[in-house]
Amino acid sequence: MITIGHRGASYGRFSIKPGQSRSLYGSRARDYSKWALIGVTMDLAEYGRRARAWLDAHPPTGDDVAAARSYMADLYDAGYSGITWPAEWGGQGLTQAEERAFAAVARDYTLPIYVFSIGLGMCGPTLVDLGTPEQKTRHIRRLLRGEDIWCQLFSEPGAGSDVAALQTRAAEDNGEWVVNGQKVWTSVAQHADYGLLLTRTDPSVPKHRGLTMLIVDMHAPGVTVRPLKDMTGRAHFNEIFFDDVRVPADCVVGQVGEGWNAAVTTLLHERLSISSGVGMSGEKDNPTSFAALSKVADTSDPVVRDQLVELYIRSRALALFNQRLAQETKAGIFPGARGSAAKLLLAELTTFSADLAVDLVGPEALVEGHPLANALALSPALALGGGTNEIMRNIVGDRVLNLPPEPRVDKNVPFNELKVNS
Amino acid sequence: MNLLLSAEQQDLRAAVRSFLSNVNPRDGYDPAVYGRMNGELGLAGLVIPDEYGGAGGGISDLSVVLVETGAALLPGPFLATTLATLALLECPDKELLSGIAEGRINAALAWEDRPLVLGGMEADVLILVTGEPSLVAVEGFGREPVETIDITRGMARVSLDGATTRVLGRPSDRVHDLAMVAIAAEQLGVLRESLAAIVSYAKVRVAFGRFIGSYQGVKHKLADMHCALEQAESLVRHAAWTADAAPDELPLAAALAQAYVGRACFQAAKDSLLLHGGIGFTWEHDAHLYFKRAKSDEVLLGPPRLHRSRLAALLGLS
Numbered sequence: 001m002i003t004i005g006h007r008g009a010s011y012g013r014f015s016i017k018p019g020q021s022r023s024l025y026g027s028r029a030r031d032y033s034k035w036a037l038i039g040v041t042m043d044l045a046e047y048g049r050r051a052r053a054w055l056d057a058h059p060p061t062g063d064d065v066a067a068a069r070s071y072m073a074d075l076y077d078a079g080y081s082g083i084t085w086p087a088e089w090g091g092q093g094l095t096q097a098e099e100r101a102f103a104a105v106a107r108d109y110t111l112p113i114y115v116f117s118i119g120l121g122m123c124g125p126t127l128v129d130l131g132t133p134e135q136k137t138r139h140i141r142r143l144l145r146g147e148d149i150w151c152q153l154f155s156e157p158g159a160g161s162d163v164a165a166l167q168t169r170a171a172e173d174n175g176e177w178v179v180n181g182q183k184v185w186t187s188v189a190q191h192a193d194y195g196l197l198l199t200r201t202d203p204s205v206p207k208h209r210g211l212t213m214l215i216v217d218m219h220a221p222g223v224t225v226r227p228l229k230d231m232t233g234r235a236h237f238n239e240i241f242f243d244d245v246r247v248p249a250d251c252v253v254g255q256v257g258e259g260w261n262a263a264v265t266t267l268l269h270e271r272l273s274i275s276s277g278v279g280m281s282g283e284k285d286n287p288t289s290f291a292a293l294s295k296v297a298d299t300s301d302p303v304v305r306d307q308l309v310e311l312y313i314r315s316r317a318l319a320l321f322n323q324r325l326a327q328e329t330k331a332g333i334f335p336g337a338r339g340s341a342a343k344l345l346l347a348e349l350t351t352f353s354a355d356l357a358v359d360l361v362g363p364e365a366l367v368e369g370h371p372l373a374n375a376l377a378l379s380p381a382l383a384l385g386g387g388t389n390e391i392m393r394n395i396v397g398d399r400v401l402n403l404p405p406e407p408r409v410d411k412n413v414p415f416n417e418l419k420v421n422s
Numbered sequence: 423m424n425l426l427l428s429a430e431q432q433d434l435r436a437a438v439r440s441f442l443s444n445v446n447p448r449d450g451y452d453p454a455v456y457g458r459m460n461g462e463l464g465l466a467g468l469v470i471p472d473e474y475g476g477a478g479g480g481i482s483d484l485s486v487v488l489v490e491t492g493a494a495l496l497p498g499p500f501l502a503t504t505l506a507t508l509a510l511l512e513c514p515d516k517e518l519l520s521g522i523a524e525g526r527i528n529a530a531l532a533w534e535d536r537p538l539v540l541g542g543m544e545a546d547v548l549i550l551v552t553g554e555p556s557l558v559a560v561e562g563f564g565r566e567p568v569e570t571i572d573i574t575r576g577m578a579r580v581s582l583d584g585a586t587t588r589v590l591g592r593p594s595d596r597v598h599d600l601a602m603v604a605i606a607a608e609q610l611g612v613l614r615e616s617l618a619a620i621v622s623y624a625k626v627r628v629a630f631g632r633f634i635g636s637y638q639g640v641k642h643k644l645a646d647m648h649c650a651l652e653q654a655e656s657l658v659r660h661a662a663w664t665a666d667a668a669p670d671e672l673p674l675a676a677a678l679a680q681a682y683v684g685r686a687c688f689q690a691a692k693d694s695l696l697l698h699g700g701i702g703f704t705w706e707h708d709a710h711l712y713f714k715r716a717k718s719d720e721v722l723l724g725p726p727r728l729h730r731s732r733l734a735a736l737l738g739l740s
Contacts, residue, residue, distance in 0.1 A: 294739060305734045312737060313682050313730075317653035324425040324656045331426060341649045390638070396648055397641035401621050404633040 048101040054078050055105065060112040065149075065191050068112045072146020075113070081120075082144040085128060090141030100330075115188050119143045119150030123196045125269040126213075130254040130262055135215065139194070151192035152270075153183040153216070153240060154263060158421030160185075161391050163198070164207045164260060165410075165420055168242060170199035170214060177201075177214060177247040179222075182239065185385070189225050189238040192218045197247075198263050201256060203416040210415055211259030213266075215251040222246075232377040270386065287371040288353040290315055297360040304360060311353055318345045337399035344392035347383035354379035424667075425659040431486050437463060438487050442494035447574040447711050451498030451544055459500075460525030466503060467523030469511065474519035481600065481665035485607035485658055492611025492719075495711055497574045501608055502541020505531035506549040508600040513557045513591030518547060531601065532560075532580060540722065542578025543567050550587075551597060557590045572718040574711055596669070599676040602723060603661045606679040609687035609719050610651075610658045616687075616694040616712045617647045623698060634697075643693055650686040657682055674736050681729040684720040691716035 058074055061067050075081045083099045085091020092098070113120075124143045127135055142148045159166040168181025179199060189195065195216045202210035218225070222245035227235035254262040286292065290312045297304050322342055325335045335342075354376045358365045365372035383389050397403045410418050427435065441463060445455065460466040469484045470476025477483075484504065491500055506529035507522055521527035530545035534552045542548070548560040564581035621644060624635030634640050661679040664671040695702040695709040702709040720726065734740075 290737075294737070299739045305739045306730055308739055309681070309730045309733050309737070312733065313678060316678055317657055317682050320425065320656035320660050321653045323423065324652075324659065327424070327426050338652065341645070341652055344645070345649050345653070390642070393642040393645035394638070396645035397635070400648055401635075401641075401644055403621065403624055403635035403641050403644065406636050406638070407632065 044097055044101045047098055048105050051080060051102050051105045052108075054080065055109050055111075060110070063112060065115055068115050069146045069149075071112050072116055075111075076145040081146075082124075082140075085124070085140065085144065089128065089136040090144055113146075115149055115191055116143075116146055118152050118188055119148070119194075122152050122266050122269045123150040123194070126196060126253065126262065126266045127215075129265050130213075132250070134250065135253070139215070148193040149188060149191045151186050151189040151195045151218070152266065153186055153189075153195045153197040154266075155185045156182060157184050157239075161388055163263070164211065165418070166198060166200060166211070167420065168197070168199050169203075170201050170212060170247070172201075173246075175249050177212075177249065177251075179214070179216070179242040179245040179247060181242050183242075184228065184237075184239045186238045186240055187236065189218065189240055190227055190235075192225075194218060195240075196253065196266060197242075198259055200415065201259070204414050205257075206412050207410060207415045207418065208260040209257060211263070212256045213253040213259040213262040214247050215253060216242075216245065216247055220245050220247075231380070232374060236381075286375075288350075288357040288375050293357055293360055307356055307360065311356060314349050314352065318342070318349055321345070337395050340387070340392045340395040341400065343382075343386065344389055344396065347389055347392070350382045351379045423660065424663055425656060427486065427659075431483060434483060435486050435490060438465070438490040439493075442490055442496060445494050445496055447495035447497055447708070449497060450574075451576075456498060456500070457525060464523075465500070466507075466525050470507060470519050470523045471511075471514075474514070474516060475523040476519070480662075481603060482659070482662040485603065485662040488604055488607035489611040489614070489658070492608035492715075493615040495574045495612070495615075495708075495715055499528045499530065499541035499544040499575075501575075501604070502530040502539075502545065503528050504604055505540075505601050506545075506547075508604060509549045509551065509557055509593060509597045510590070511600075512593045512597050515559065515590050518549075518559060521546075537579050537581070538568060538577050539565075539580045540575065540577050542580050543576050545578075548580065548585075549590075550582075551593065555593055557593045557597070559588045559590055561586045570718065571714045572711075574715060575718070595673065598723070599672050600665060602676040602680040602729070603658070603665055603672075605719055605722055606654075606658050606661060606676075606683040609683045609716065610654050612712055612716050612719065613647075613651055613654055613683070613687040613690045616691040616709075616716070617644070617651055619709065619712070620644065620647075620694040620697045627699075640697060643697065647690050647693060650690060654683045654686050674733070677729050677732045677736060680723065681726055681733055684729070685726050688713075688716040688720050 058071070058078075060071055072081065079092055080102055082091035083094050083102055084096060085093070087093030120143070124140060127139055127143075131139070139148065143150060154163050154166070156163075156166045156168060166181075168179065168183065170177040170179045172178075177199070179197070181199070183197070186195075195218050197214045197216040199212055199214055200210050201212040204210070216223070222243040224241040224243070226239050226241070228237055228239050229235050230237070290308060293311065294308050297308060299305050299308065325338065325342060329335060354372070357372050358376050361372055364370065365376075367373060387395070394406075398405055441459065464477055465487055467474075467476035468479045468487060469481065470478070472478045488501070488504070503522060507519070509531050510519055510522075510529075518527060518529065522529060527546045528541065528544045529547050529549055530539050530541040532539045532542070532548045532550045534550060539545070539548065542565050546561070548563055550558040550560050552558055560582060563585040564583055565578040568577045568579050570577055621635070624640055624644065625633055627634045635644070657675075657679045661672070661675040664675040691709075691712040695713050698707065698709050701707050723729075
């Protein structure tokens with residue numbers, strides 16, 4: 001399963017794996033185990049064996065959303081959803097060790113939980129970090145059990161890489177917020193019950209300061225979700241319109257005007273959850289892999305052999321880099337912005353390998369329905385979703401190499417005096 | 423698989439880095455420096471077994487050292503003696519190995535069909551790989567110095583006429599594989615330092631009223647170089663690990679490391695030089711020393727296409 005989305009991206013193949021312990025079930029940005037209730041310490045090997053037995057006994061029953069909800073509920077009831085999340089709010093309150101043990105086993109299965117990935121990977125962890133006790137009580141358990149599907153509403157047509165330039169307005173009215181505007185690139189919004197919505201509440205201050213994050217009911221009057229057909233010919237994500245949507249005051253996440261900090265928290269979790277391979281198909285299903293192409297290409301041609309060697313070199317170099325990041329993470333060295341280097345390399349490898357694959361196979365590869373036709377059409381997704389290649393290079397330059405930042409002409413200018421996209 | 427450095431290896435790295443911080447690549451071979459390096463730090467005997475007076479370390483330990491000697495562009499025969507030592511480990515000779523471990527003997531690895539030998543002028547003994555294949559210790563050989571573009575490290579044109587030879591045994595392909603890993607480790611150091619030099623410069627050099635590192639035209643290139651460094655480091659650690667712990671995987675890992683790191687190293691040295699601007703083209707600046715070492719290393723065991731051909735064969739492409 002491969003799904004793309006600007007901010008809420010999950011990547012089915014070549015999953016970046018900066019750490020074994022990261023999965024959709026938890027977060028490595030923060031070790032929730034500090035909230036853990038001290039319980040019976042189960043032998044980890046036994047924990048893994050039980051998880052495997054459970055997964056064997058519970059094959060997915062279908063690939064629609066209803067089946068996914070039912071699967072998620074079973075997974076939660078069995079104790080395998082929210083493993084490291086605080087028990088107080090409905091998590092299991094266990095440690096990264098159990099999390100890793102489960103992830104190691106789950107890698108051998110395809111869990112039908114994609115539709116929950118934004119909630120589990122980004123929205124939920126943000127609520128755990130910043131939500132009020134009431135918000136956590138209301139949402140976390142339901143989210144973990146698959147009763148609610150969540151989406152993340154940051155990007156707009158006029159604010160992509162520069163998400164703080166967003167224009168969706170939330171105005172106070174009789175103790176409620178009234179939202180007007182448009183969001184885009186929103187994965188799973190067509191199924192979502194709730195969204196984390198970033199809005200502008202004060203246009204008179206510089207752009208990062210006038211933002212507020214809200215929990216929005218996706219079924220509320222005035223919310224319109226439209227699938228957005230992308231270059232693959234399918235709709236992997238949506239555009240969302242807000243017309244006088246009323247949001248109660250107790251749905252603010254964090255503080256009013258502190259939305260940028262909340263968004264940074266969410267994006268940190270996003271970067272971590274992108275790396276997750278749980279529930280996604282693995283390298284074995286990738287039609288542009290070295291293994292797949294060396295079977296179908298004409299290797300009697302020395303040029304073809306060298307092209308395949310190039311693919312092998314790049315794939316292995318990245319795989320080993322990811323493994324090193326994973327081992328570092330396990331050893332307590334947090335990869336930080338170096339994960340952006342891995343994401344950039346993956347995006348470049350993905351476009352390179354799809355391009356090469358079609359060259360090697362020839363015109364047949366472009367026939368509708370051929371896996372390579374789809375792979376080629378999908379290949380730019382990774383270079384755009386979760387931050388473009390240019391943004392990744394900025395991050396590596398600024399935060400890994402500590403290069404001087406670019407001058408920001410908009411930094412201290414009130415938002416309503418800025419040049420914006422219209 | 424282990425791709426991380428142990429605490430001991432981190433200490434080793436720090437010690438070597440600190441020792442080499444005073445080395446000037448333009449000073450040439452200084453036996454006094456080598457005396458301290460092999461005495462205090464015991465680097466010549468690092469991978470030589472205890473029974474021959476060495477430290478009994480692994481290829482992973484050695485690669486930590488070679489990254490640092492590469493980054494410092496250490497002049498003299500360290501790499502040459504190391505390559506010869508790795509070959510000798512395949513056909514151990516007590517006298518030679520203990521002499522190297524004590525720092526008494528400089529050696530150089532040579533191939534029968536290649537008269538240009540790295541470290542040939544400083545070598546007391548040549549460890550020669552012949553077509554048989556056999557490994558032969560050669561003394562009393564003829565030589566004349568050859569100046570190459572890499573002024574930090576000399577080569578010699580060697581003649582075997584009238585030399586004394588002694589067959590040491592039959593080496594496996596591992597000799598070649600270990601040489602590839604060792605050179606990849608050195609290249610990783612050259613790459614790392616090439617990047618570090620231009621990153622430092624980009625933080626202080628001003629053009630059009632801004633530090634040049636703030637321009638995306640510069641920053642993005644440096645980000646790409648960092649990506650190459652991360653991958654190169656992973657490949658070198660992996661290749662070294664296979665040499666120590668998974669010998670069956672060594673041939674593929676070694677060819678992979680050499681094919682990627684050799685190229686990436688020269689690219690980084692070239693881009694670092696270019697991004698320095700005109701100053702990088704001057705004799706006085708060190709950028710060209712890295713540029714030239716990178717190219718010398720890249721072709722030392724044959725150009726990248728040979729490693730790519732070897733990869734194709736190992737991967738069963740034909």
